[in-house]
Amino acid sequence: MNKSSILIVEDEPLIADDIAGILERNGYIVTAVVDEATTALEAVAEFKPDVVLLDINIEGETDGIDLAPKLKVPFIFLTSYYDQATLERARKVKPSGYIVKPFGESDLIANIEIATLRSSGKVITKSEPVKLFVRKDQEILSLNSDEIILAEAFDNYSIVHTVKDKYIISHTLKSVEEKLIPLGFIRIHRSYLINFQAIDSISEGMVFLKGHQVHIGKSYRKDFFDQLALL
Known part of the structure; x- marks a missing residue:
């Protein structure tokens, strides 16, 4: 079973609980659930998660996009926003995934699998480019x-x-x-x-x-x- 560790940065408690439940059912370790930038950075330093699930609209003056480059670990945006301006800002910080709420369990797990696969340096076996x-x-x-x-x-x-x-x-x-x-x-x-x-x-x-x-x-x-x- 997958034992990758995940930090959840989400300011909606019900959504955060739902995400945590999905992750735990699929064998992931939820290191912490936080709702703003300062505690997110503290949690990254303390727990060193493999992936951060990051809401764009979080508590405080720093939103998820501004926080993302400071995390220094792979992150996946979870958001209700998919307007062009938000997408353009998000693209510049190079997320490992971008999931629009509401999302399905399989979508969430697939994005985490891809993020952890890339961060580990592993790739699907394939031939050299032809x-x-x-x-x-x-x-x-x-x-x-x-x-x-x-x-x-x-x-x-x-x-x-x-x-x-x-x-x-x-x-x-x-x-x-x-x-x-x-x-x-x-x-x-x-x-x-x-x-x-x-x-x-x-x-x-x-x-x-x-x-x-x-x-x-x-x-x-x-x-x-x-x-x-x-x-």
Whole structure:
């Protein structure tokens, strides 16, 4: 059973109790529950948690986003705010996850699994990046497989997305899948194939990857979360 330690920074007692219950049922150690910045920093120094679950709107003059860089441990935002201004502020402090309230138990656990996986330096076993070639206009361009964020079905074609560009591939997603699955990609929807290493967070049945968001298909959901649980 997972024994990672978690600090909860949340100013709503009922929500904090609910989060603590979820964590304890799933084998995590809740080091403390606090509601403002000063006690959060004291708890980090005392308990040295593996991950901090951090509400953005907390007690006191310092909010969660301003507090986050001072923690010096991986943190996941838990918030009711997802307006563009808040998202932009949050992005700059590089959270390990961003979960919008209300959230499901599986979303919370999946985000913690990803955060602890990254902080431990462990990764899902995959091959080294492979050089692929894609056509754009009249050119054939080289592209490393780890540059690909996701691939989506587009009629009998596929669209391959990178951080900076996208490419229309004259093959079905099934054909693209056969080449990318051995390279660390997973199918989470009948129309989407994603790069596991590009996942930023999981919330509300959605996977967020470098500016993209993809719905987790109902028939793929169990397999996807089972993979996370095995890490």
